Amino acid sequence: MASPAEQRVFNPHGRRHYRRHYSLGEVRAGGVVVLLLAGVLSWVVWMGAHPDPELFGNADLLDPGTPVVERGVLPEGLSPAGFAEGPIAHFGADNLYEKINGRAGYFTSKGFEQLSFVSLRHEQDEALAIDIELYDMGSADNALGAYAGEKGAGIESERAAAGLWHRDRNALYLTHGQHYVRAIGSSEQPAVLEALGQLRGALEAGLPAAEAELPWAHALFAERGIDSGAITYHRENAFSFGFARGVYSALLADGETEVFVVAAPDEAAAGALAERFLGGFASIGERLSGEPWVKDRYLGSLAGARAAGALVCGVRGAPELEAARRELEALCQVLGALPEALREKALAGAAPAPEKGEVESAESEQGEAAGGYDEAEDGYE
Amino acid sequence: MSEHRDEPGAEDDGRAQHAAEDDGRAQHALAGRRRFLQQAAVVAGASAAAGWAALAPEHWPLSLQDATGERGKPAPRVMSLPDGGYGLAAVAGAPDLGIARGQGADVARMLRAAVDALGGMGRFVERGDVVLIKPNVAFERAAPLGATTHPDVLTALIHLCREAGAGEVRVADNPIESPEACFARTGLRSAAVDAGARVFLPQPADFELLHTPGAALIERWPFFARPFVGVTKVIGVAPVKDHNLCAASMTTKNWYGLLGGRRNQFHQDIHGIIADLALMLKPSFVVLDGTRVLFRSGPTGGSLSDVKPGHTIVASTDSVAADAFGWNELLERADQPLPGYFGLCEQRKLGTTDYRALNVKEVQVG
Incomplete structure (x- = not known):
């Protein structure tokens, strides 16, 4: 017969009470244990209510504090009188959306590299603030391109130390070399407006710039009476043409005619590029026989391009052929007379036009990534 | 022996x-x-x-093998919103679009007029209802810059819900920027709290997978779920904004602020995601805050020059119609084709762009 201990191995009544009685000694020991536990609990509660003051002697060890963030290119001493800096934050191309969701694509398409952000709060009135968004666009061309794209119609730009600037009610817009700055005031209160004025000086003095001169095309357009602030820089995909990179354009006073220039690596490349512009325009228009002009089949406007040395100049959106010819001729003349230093600068920065296959491949990838979005643009060429 | x-x-x-x-x-x-x-x-x-x-190999029945560790993870809870959303049964003859216009008029009066034109808040909110209001708090911008719902409109909307007997009014949004900073800078937090609403700021644990049958991009996607627990009515209130990618951001795009996860990827198919949002959340009604219009440099804006007065508040049971009105009459882009998401919403019968064909009631305030 199996002993009771053996039977317990597979005891079907595992919770059965086998001890009906406990010895007095066991009861006493149990009581002592319960008392001990109650004592420990009481001690914990009492200590919780009466903490040792020395625990807080090194309170700074308990404070995680604010992580130190490098200033990057943000100038020291940026805060105007009466304002104090908040925390600094930096954003790259992969997380720019965390700061300007929905607007990030605008900057990344223009060569964005980094955004440095800091908010300045008025020390007396918390409702008054200025948010400084400092965009490193990689080059002065890109910075000016981003600046021009955000400038409202009818606003005149002024020459800054190494770029352009303007004030628009509660905001200051400035380029300085490869940097584009938006300083956005919370209102038009005098304290904010005064601070914006001081900020411009601090930014211009503190920001680094490779050179103070504006890109070469600005001088060229200036010869045609076009203000620097009206010039748009298309880093890539100008006029929705995949091959068109590094194009400067400006809308003329009639509000319809747009002139453009672009540098090519050499004369042969410039001739080929001009032909590609014409081919692009012809995809939505009819080429005039024997002429470098295309008439848009929908709008009836005229577009043309031609090479002048290693540079290409063009006109698009012109309502009338003779005026377009005159404008193109004048532009090419200015190009021909471009000072040698500027010409060298233009050629030095000329991006080789992508090969046809490269453009098609890039556009195909773009289309896949976009999931069919922006089909109108893809279909342009 | x-x-x-x-x-x-x-x-x-x-x-x-x-x-x-x-x-x-x-x-x-x-x-x-x-x-x-x-x-x-x-x-x-x-x-x-x-x-x-x-x-036994991992795919055999009752196998506990877990070579990748994936099987050991707890299965995420998948939630669903009520069938038919939070919309109410159509009332014969009741207006679908209430428009209140008024230059310099009090915002509260304008909102009341727009909602009254729809039949009054009593048509939507009953005594004891738990109402969730979803404003646009997307950016850390001061209210006058037009990038977010105006706090005065939110205050007035909460008061109307309270008057109608709402047991609780909640305000929630999930801005990509710091939620605390966005709610504070826009003035929407103080507006909500002062008017007696509870503000829900998103925390990681507040998100659950939402199942949206028929959605192309977000059939199962993290959703800001905590504010929806026990909610009986949902009202969206959005500003009228230019948008860099989808041309216009109004009441339908506003639901984007309820998504979690890496939602920025949806900017690759912005029109598709907005159509999905309209499918995801069918509100009791929406309010289009056209008191001012961010007509360029959207959705962030920045300069007061990018903002113009709209002097209009629209209330509607059809968010697509409200947005079409905003596109034509507040952004003043009637000469341009409607952005792609309008057509996608119409194809799915989530609303109509032909708002003039609806029962529209327009009132002048002040």
Whole structure:
């Protein structure tokens, strides 16, 4: 017969009470244990209510504090009188959306590299603030391109130390070399407006710039009476043409005619590029026989391009052929007379036009990534 | 022993006793064997089951193999919003679009007029309802810059809900920028709290997978779920904004602020995601805050020059219609084709862009 201990191995009544009685000694020991536990609990509660003051002697060890963030290119001493800096934050191309969701694509398409952000709060009135968004666009061309794209119609730009600037009610817009700055005031209160004025000086003095001169095309357009602030820089995909990179354009006073220039690596490349512009325009228009002009089949406007040395100049959106010819001729003349230093600068920065296959491949990838979005643009060429 | 031999009867008794003992022993041995066999079978079965569970390949039934560690993760809870959303049954003859216009008029009066044009807040909110209001708090911008819902409109909307007997009014949004900073800078937090609403700021644990049948991009996607617990009515209130990618952001795009996860990827198919948002959340009604219009540099804006007064508030049971009105009459882009998401919403019968064909009631305030 199996002993009771053996039977317990597979005891079907595992919770059965086998001890009906406990010895007095066991009861006493149990009581002592319960008392001990109650004592420990009481001690914990009492200590919780009466903490040792020395625990807080090194309170700074308990404070995680604010992580130190490098200033990057943000100038020291940026805060105007009466304002104090908040925390600094930096954003790259992969997380720019965390700061300007929905607007990030605008900057990344223009060569964005980094955004440095800091908010300045008025020390007396918390409702008054200025948010400084400092965009490193990689080059002065890109910075000016981003600046021009955000400038409202009818606003005149002024020459800054190494770029352009303007004030628009509660905001200051400035380029300085490869940097584009938006300083956005919370209102038009005098304290904010005064601070914006001081900020411009601090930014211009503190920001680094490779050179103070504006890109070469600005001088060229200036010869045609076009203000620097009206010039748009298309880093890539100008006029929705995949091959068109590094194009400067400006809308003329009639509000319809747009002139453009672009540098090519050499004369042969410039001739080929001009032909590609014409081919692009012809995809939505009819080429005039024997002429470098295309008439848009929908709008009836005229577009043309031609090479002048290693540079290409063009006109698009012109309502009338003779005026377009005159404008193109004048532009090419200015190009021909471009000072040698500027010409060298233009050629030095000329991006080789992508090969046809490269453009098609890039556009195909773009289309896949976009999931069919922006089909109108893809279909342009 | 010898004594037993001397007594023949006792010998018989002894034999019988021995036989009985032998029989008892045999029976006991038999029972012991049976018990042993039962226990051995249990042990063998348990061992075989444990071996199967431990060694069987991952895809076999009852296998506990977890080579990648994926099976060990807890299965996420998948939630659904009520069938038909939070919309109410159509009332015959009731307006679908209430428009209040008024230059310099009090915002609260304008909102009341727009909602009254729809039949009054009592049509939508009943005594004891738990109402969730979803404003646009997307950016850390001051209210006058037009990138977010105006706090005065939110205040007025909460008051209307309270007057109609709402048991609780909640305000929630999930801005990509710091939620605390966005709610504070826009003035929407203080507006909500002062008007007696509860503000829900998103925390990681507040998100659950939402199942939206028929959605192309967000059939299962993290959703800001905590504010929706126990909610009976949902109202969206959005500003009128230019948008860099989808051309215009109004009441339908506003639901984007309820998504979690890496939602920025949806900017690759912005029109598709907005159509999905309209499918995801069918509100009780929406309010289009056209008190001012961010007509360029959207959705962030920045300069006061990008903002113009709109002097209009629209209330509608059809968010697509409200947005079409905003596109035509507040952004003043009637000469341009509607952005792609309008067509996608119409294809799915989530609203109409032909707002003039609806029952529209327009009132002038002040």
